Amino acid sequence: MKGTLHGKVALVTGGSRGLGATLAKALAAEGADVAISYASSAGKAEAVVGALRAQGVRAQAIRSDQADTRGAKSLIDQVIQHFGKLDILVNNAAIAVQGQTVDDPALDTARLDHQWQVNVLGAIATTRAAAPVLQDGGRILFIGSLLGSRVLFPGAADYAGTKAAIAGYAKGAARDLGRRDITVNVIQPGVMPTDMAQEVLGDDVPDALLDLHPIRRIATLEEVSAMAVFLAGPNGGYITGGVIDIAGGAGI
Numbered sequence: 001m002k003g004t005l006h007g008k009v010a011l012v013t014g015g016s017r018g019l020g021a022t023l024a025k026a027l028a029a030e031g032a033d034v035a036i037s038y039a040s041s042a043g044k045a046e047a048v049v050g051a052l053r054a055q056g057v058r059a060q061a062i063r064s065d066q067a068d069t070r071g072a073k074s075l076i077d078q079v080i081q082h083f084g085k086l087d088i089l090v091n092n093a094a095i096a097v098q099g100q101t102v103d104d105p106a107l108d109t110a111r112l113d114h115q116w117q118v119n120v121l122g123a124i125a126t127t128r129a130a131a132p133v134l135q136d137g138g139r140i141l142f143i144g145s146l147l148g149s150r151v152l153f154p155g156a157a158d159y160a161g162t163k164a165a166i167a168g169y170a171k172g173a174a175r176d177l178g179r180r181d182i183t184v185n186v187i188q189p190g191v192m193p194t195d196m197a198q199e200v201l202g203d204d205v206p207d208a209l210l211d212l213h214p215i216r217r218i219a220t221l222e223e224v225s226a227m228a229v230f231l232a233g234p235n236g237g238y239i240t241g242g243v244i245d246i247a248g249g250a251g252i
Contacts (some may be wrong), residue, residue, distance in 0.1 A: 002073060003031030004233040009083040011035045011076075013066060013126060014093025016045035017219050019143065023057070023090055024048060026155035027232065032088065032160050033058040035079045036099040039065045039093075045093040058083065066093045066122030067114060080129050080133060088232045089130045092143045094162075099155045109145040119162035124169060137181045139232045140173065141164050142219070144188040146193075149243065150251030151240030152212055163188070166209045174241035183240035215248035 010027045014020040014037025024034045025048075038045040038061060040052050042064035052059035060082050064075040069076050079086050100155045100235050102105050127140060134140070147156055148163030176185035191209065210216050229234055231244075 003029065005088075005229070006031030008032045008087040008092065008232075009085050009231070010088035011036070011037070011077070011079050011086060012090040012092055013037045013064075013123075014039075016041040016048055016061070019189070020092045021067065021223060023092060023227045023228055024032060024052060026222070026229050028052045028055045028057045030229055030233065031057065031081055032232075034218035035060045035062055035083065035191050037062050037064040037066070037075055039052070039063070039067075052119045063098070066126065067175060069121050069125035072122070074127035075126065076129040076133060076181055077144045085135055086130060086138070087135045088135060088139045088141070089127065089134065090141045090143070091126060091166075093122065094143065096159055098176065099161050101154050102157050116159060116162055117242045119159075120165045123166060131177065134182060136239070138165070139236065140170075140177070140182065140184040140227055141231055142170050142186045143238045144186045146190045146247040146250055148188055149245075152251060153209065170243075171241045178240060181237065183231070183236060185208070185239060185242040185244065187224060187227055187231070188243060188245045189219050189224045190245070190250050192221060192224065193218060213248040214252070217248065219246050219248065
């Protein structure tokens with residue numbers, strides 16, 4: 001039986017590890033051909049491509065640093081050149097710079113500014129480059145964060161701001177692209193088992209953070225990816241401009 005995404009072409013930015021790699025594999029499991037972008041982890045990216053091809057789909061890794069917005073058009077052009085079209089864009093690539101409050105005299109503004117560049121301007125540049133060539137009836141997904149709407153702990157103002165900005169941009173893009181039956185949605189995970197989360201929280205999720213979750217655990221990468229696959233699929237065609245939390249009820 002063919003998957004729900006058979007014949008579709010997807011691009012997952014930041015697809016060489018963590019959630020991005022799981023997203024790519026979940027899309028491939030439903031039959032989509034998948035391109036992934038990566039900034040520096042060529043070995044990991046090629047390993048993901050190998051796993052995707054083993055699932056019976058076409059796959060390609062493309063080096064593209066989202067911090068450099070000038071590279072967005074080249075990324076999309078390479079996807080079109082290799083696959084012939086683009087149906088699904090998953091804006092996943094991001095970084096997390098957290099831990100300092102805004103009144104910290106030693107605030108690392110350079111790193112924070114870089115975070116805005118990657119998380120917001122980079123994602124917007126990719127979307128702008130993709131929108132004109134995206135197939136009518138296509139899908140654009142942004143991987144946001146629960147912190148974009150509910151800031152549960154200090155030291156995350158700039159990161160939260162980047163994710164809130166993306167949510168607002170996605171709503172505007174949904175309004176612009178609806179006439180072409182292109183949907184645009186934001187998935188907001190809570191804490192996930194990723195390298196990025198480990199860099200911020202350490203090896204163990206603090207009990208105080210878990211206590212904020214009615215379902216007292218962190219999200220799995222597969223749960224988040226399943227929502228992306230649903231929104232990208234045929235039953236997601238009437239959902240647009242949505243901001244969907246996958247966070248076990250944290251912050252309600």
